[in-house]
Amino acid sequence: MHHPHVENTPDDPGGYAAARLRLLTEDPHPGPPRRTALSRLTDTWLADLFAGAATVAGTDGDPAGTRGISLVAVGGYGRGELSPRSDLDLVLLHDGSDPARVAALADRLWYPVWDLGLALDHSVRTPAEARKTAAEDLKVQLGLLDARHLAGDLGLTTATRTTVLADWRNQAPKRLPQLQELCAERATRHGELRYLLEPDLKEARGGLRDATVLRAVAASWLADAPREGLDDARRRLLDVRDALHLTTGRATDRLALQEQDQVASALGMLDADALLRQVYEAARVIAYAADVTWREVGRVLRSRSMRPRLRAMLGGGKQPAERSPLAEGVVEQDGEVVLARTARPERDPVLPLRAAAAAAQAGLPLSPHAVRRLAATTRPLPAPWPAEAREQLVTLLGAGRPTVDVWEALEAEELITRLLPDWERVRCRPQRNAVHLWTVDRHLIETAVRASALTRRVGRPDLLLVAALLHDIGKGWPGDHSLAGETIARDVAARIGFDRADSAVLATLVRHHLLLVETATRRDLDDPATVRAVADAVGSQSTLELLHALTEADALATGPAAWSAWRGSLVADLVARVAARLAGDTPAEPGTTAPTAEQERLAVEALRTGGPVLALRARAETPAGDEGRGQDDAGQDGPEPLGVELLIALPEQTGVLPAVAGVLALHRLTVRTAELRALDPPEGVEGSVLLLDWRVAAEYGSLPQGTRLRADLVRALDGTLDIASRLAERDAAYPRRRGVPAPPPRVTVAPAASRHATVIEVRAQDAPGLLHRIGRALEKAGVRVRSAHASTLGANAVDTVYVTGPTGSPLPPQEATSVARALEEALGG
Structure with missing residues (x-):
């Protein structure tokens, strides 16, 4: 690594500012090498400042002025992770023998830092004061765990760090539950990093703060986080934060929408979606490691609290952990699902799905050690899958809320993409739509969770659950995701062992998973053409029944804005009319x-x-x-x-x-x-x-x-x-929200949507009075409006109007196109 040359100047004795600027703008090695180089450069500058200040403040017995006083880096700087706009977290330790000398030295240290415009988080403490403050403030204690000596009395720094670390380990049974509570509160405030469109890289759950917490838990010796991929995930988030600091010129951790393309470019990524996907993948690794670690902390603390009573009961003997059978090769032990001693994953390719289904059904977590062993030793399933494998997948999907955590455990060891290779394209894929709460893959699992509550309404719950899992699988491919998903769903269905007829039903459900809600909210249900089109697409009563349940599950899994009693009643009305037509009834003509x-x-x-x-x-x-709503809807009250x-x-x-x-x-x-x-x-x-x-x-x-x-x-x-x-x-x-300008309105004619009227569909930014403006434009065009249907999702509105000419007949095609263009121009203006 090249280190910038430091030149002395009157205002900057070490030439630090110029060297820092060259490092940040010219260094060809971003990432960990640059962070390390920036930390070392800062170390050298601060050590020189300390030496000069200490010499001035020296005494006859200590002309160098370093006895009983030291400069210590803590927090992120202590870890050597300086981002371009990071604070310098410093503690000036002293033994309390000469307060005046310490005050003078502190002034000579802090003012040059401030003069360069650097953010500084500083304190001046004796070891006893540092220890007392750490005992009172958990954040201070966490910062001191990363203490690193910079200059001065090394023995003072070492003794303080050793004491703080010993206190942390001694107090861990009390402090770790407090730390876990702080993490939970922070997650509530800042959300899940892996699902947010504008995430806070540091404070959101799965972010840099959680990665630091895992280091602190490991330092307690009570538990340790899964190491696989954790360091790499942390490095990727730090790289993104570095690029964000350089792009914005600010000390920010929030990855705002308007800055994502620039940050992606600075990191050599294709676009903002590629950037978010990498951020989400890193956050998923950290969040999963945190879940496993806190579960282990709880297990250890429970074990410690039980140990004295067990010893008394057993007369000092040791009792082996109880193991309860759950399924073939799968047992429960100490609140987790583990593999039985007789399990042979290398001979049992269905075991991963069987273990996952058993865990979800029991509402228990899958042991990370068991998942790791399954990933390392299990043979791939044959194609098509045996019937047991398909049944275990359906059981897993139908278990409800516990499915989410079990699925995440399988994801952590890449078992899902081995079972379903098409999953890779939707994994951690962002959805740039404010209506959606989740990434594509998480939305699919959430839809299966919602569908599990609706299985009593359908004759084939297995098809409903698998359709829920696959309905948006096409979003990993270009073009219409419903069309792409239809082909993928047919292939996946055949691979996992459904026959040709069932595969066709699954393909139909995926192809038309938006049909009911879009038709019900945008079309005239009294028009026979509307009902006929849906009936022709669905084909049978049983498929209609499945599609109705899938529609509700999909909407509920999308977010609060996607489903309401109003939408539900419209969809139910449409389903009743389509069912009647499929049964042979003829609907009345409109009007x-x-x-x-x-x-x-x-x-x-x-x-x-x-x-x-x-x-x-x-x-x-x-x-x-x-x-059917759970804690995931918090904040929507x-x-x-x-x-x-x-x-x-x-x-x-x-x-x-x-x-x-x-x-x-x-x-x-x-x-x-x-x-x-x-x-x-x-x-x-x-x-x-x-x-x-x-x-x-x-x-x-x-x-x-x-x-x-x-x-x-x-x-x-x-x-x-x-x-x-x-x-x-x-x-x-x-005031208008700052951000990306809304796209222009788009007006289209829906051919053959009705025999009795011309159907015009308006897609535009939702705004008060939009239907008023549409009505004015149509009146000006000289057409009559028979009905209008408004549908709003987030900031987007889709308004559909049924119009006729003055005589009550549909408009000729050319005139309909002309009216649509006039309407588009009117709304655009």
Whole structure:
């Protein structure tokens, strides 16, 4: 390693600043070599500062000024891990004999550091003070465990470090549980590093702080972390932090979205996704090591607390650990699942799946030693798998929440990719969508967990669970992940031993896993073409049943924004209609159903008064399937939006859709669906009536006032309420989030989606009044809106409108395309 030459200058006696700059900008060896070189360079500079300051402060008996005083690096600097913007963590130790000399020396040390603009975390303590502070503050004690002598009295540093380390080991039974609690609190605050789109490399669970904690646990001699890959994971996170510091010029640990491409480029990676995947893989290794280590700490502490009583009971004898059989070759011992003494992994290729299934079913962790042995000695499964292997996989997937930890244990030794090679492409793959809580692979496991609660609803729970595991497997390939996943799912199904018919069903489920929710929220369910298209895609009642359960499990596993009682009811309604068609029933044509008594009453009242008449009622729009939610949904508590059913009747006129949509937006009501229908007047009554059937969500959970809605609607229709200006004023009052600009809106025509109307689909950034703007543009284009369906996931909205020409017929293809382009231009402006 080349070390920069240090030149003395008046302002920087060691030439440290210039040498540091050359090292950070010109050194061709980033990573550990550069961190080591930066630490050594800093060591030399601080030692020179100390020597000069100590000589000035020296006494007759100690002209060098070093007796009874030393400079010590602690924390990250003590470990020799200086990143470009890292703090210098320093302790000035002294024996307390000459406070004035210590104060003068400290000033001569700290001020040059500050003058260079370096971050400094410093303290001045005697060994007794250091020991007392460490006993009171766990973070101080952890920092002192990495103490490293820089200059001065070596004996003072050595004695202090030895004492602190002895205290740590003596107090470990008390302090380690406290440290574990701190780690849990930090994880709650900062989240899981391996799933976050903008992770904190240091504080999030699985980050650099956890790697340091594992060193401290090892220093206690109570337990040690699994070493395989741990040092490499820590090095990769440090490399990313170094590049982040140099890219931003700041001492930051948060890997923000807008900086990820630059950091990836600085590290020679393809793109930000490659960077995040490497970060996630490193975090997974550290998080798994932490889980195993804390489990071992708990086992050791329990064993110690039990030992005196056991000795008394056994008269000083030693009792062997109890082993309880769980499955062939698999036993429970001391709260873990281990291999039986008679197990022969080299002769039993099904053993990894059998052990995993037994562990998940028992709700117990798989011993890392057992997993390591399985990975090292088990032969590959034949293709196709034997029936037992497939059954054990299904049992593992159906075990519920314990499946997650068992799957992670298999992942740690790369057993999953040996069983399912296609898993490698989705492993630790990020999802750049705020709706998703997890990486692709974790989402697939979470979907299986959710599906395990729905297996009583289907005739083939094995197909449901395997489909849950595979439904997004195509996201590791370019193009439409559903199409790619269909092919992969068919191949995987054959490999794991499903017959041709079952493989075809699994391929269909993967291909159409988004079909129900997208159709239910974006299409007119009263249109026979909608139901017919879904029935043709699904093909059978049994597949429909499986797809319904998979849809719910997938949405629940995505995140709170992906599923609600409203979405659940729409999907259930669609499933009922499709099931009826598959059974041979013919749905009624749209608009032919007779109006209800309430609708007729509103129509008569609207004609009598000559204005709009409203009726509304509320229902709580709580997320569907909430009973299946566990701790993973923490942080999502709060008031749920209130679902509102709103009926509006008014004499037929133009401009109704934009007027109603705009008024609802002003009242902070989010549109779910909107159906517009012309009603023939009752016998003896003149005039025609428009009936609008809306499903909306109240943003702040309170029922809107019908009188205020009606008053604003009257003003909007007669032109005295400028909705566009009011919405613009409200939008301007809110600061926009800094980040990547939203992509432009996209408007497409869905051919053959309906025989009775032209279906236009709008994809745009969600914003208050979006449906109002769509309605205005369509009114300007001279088309009639029959129904509208709004779907929102995170910041993205997909609004589908069914339109006709003035005569009530679908638009000719060329005119439909022209309307779509005009709508896209209007929204883009």
